[in-house]
Amino acid sequence: MAEPAAARTAAASAVREQVYMVFPNDLNSNDTVFGGLIMAQMDRIAAVVADRHAGGVCVTASVDAVHFMAPARKGDVLVFAASVNRAWTTSMEVGVRVEAECIGDTARRHILSAYLTFVAVDPAGTPRPVPALLAETEVERRRHQEAQFRRASRLRHAEELKALRATVPGAGA
Numbered sequence: 001m002a003e004p005a006a007a008r009t010a011a012a013s014a015v016r017e018q019v020y021m022v023f024p025n026d027l028n029s030n031d032t033v034f035g036g037l038i039m040a041q042m043d044r045i046a047a048v049v050a051d052r053h054a055g056g057v058c059v060t061a062s063v064d065a066v067h068f069m070a071p072a073r074k075g076d077v078l079v080f081a082a083s084v085n086r087a088w089t090t091s092m093e094v095g096v097r098v099e100a101e102c103i104g105d106t107a108r109r110h111i112l113s114a115y116l117t118f119v120a121v122d123p124a125g126t127p128r129p130v131p132a133l134l135a136e137t138e139v140e141r142r143r144h145q146e147a148q149f150r151r152a153s154r155l156r157h158a159e160e161l162k163a164l165r166a167t168v169p170g171a172g173a
Contacts, residue, residue: 005055007132010140013052014083015045022076032071033078038098038112039066041080046094049082050118053092054130058118061091064154066114076100079108083140086147090127091119093147115150 020041028034043060050058072078082096098112122128135144 005131007134008053009134009136010083010085010143011136013049014081015049016081018045018080020078020080022072022074022078024074027074030071032073033076035068038072038078039063039114041078042082042096042098042112042114043116045080045082046096046116047118049084049094050092050116050120053084053087053133054118054120054128056120056122056128058092058120061117061119062154063114063116065150066112068112070100070109070111072098072100072111073102075103077103078111083143084133085115085140085143086151087130087133088151090129091117092130092133093117093150095143095147115147117151117154 018041022033026033026037043063047058047060077100079099079101080096081099082094085093085095094116096112096114096116097110099108100111101108120128120130133144135141
């Protein structure tokens with residue numbers, strides 16, 4: 001496996017503001033934005049952040065802790081922000097925050113937060129090392145610590161499911 005590049009800062013790969021204007025075809029029958037549309041945009045933006053940090057292609061390994069806090073509506077502009085929270089050997093966690101603002105009003109509503117895990121891959125699709133993350137600010141250090149707790153929880157959950165499935169006949173995926 002290749003050696004990872006020098007450590008990088010969260011700011012070096014972050015997307016600070018990416019906007020998406022909501023149109024009528026983005027709405028469900030309740031006149032709010034389809035959650036799946038927001039999730040797809042979120043995954044694309046998080047992939048850019050992961051690719052930048054890793055210096056190459058990354059794939060989404062998991063999405064967890066997706067919290068829809070408020071709806072987005074017709075006339076809103078969605079504002080996405082994303083950054084790497086922590087990097088491990090071949091994977092990293094990217095945090096995404098989505099806010100909505102109504103055209104003509106600068107006030108923003110926090111509508112979604114989520115955490116995505118990405119794995120850096122080489123051309124053969126094999127995991128490859130990623131640079132460590134330098135957490136520079138208090139907020140980045142907090143996110144760095146929280147990411148480790150989420151990772152430990154994800155790994156513990158995966159082991160518990162594996163153990164359960166070993167005891168239950170036919171309990172595959």
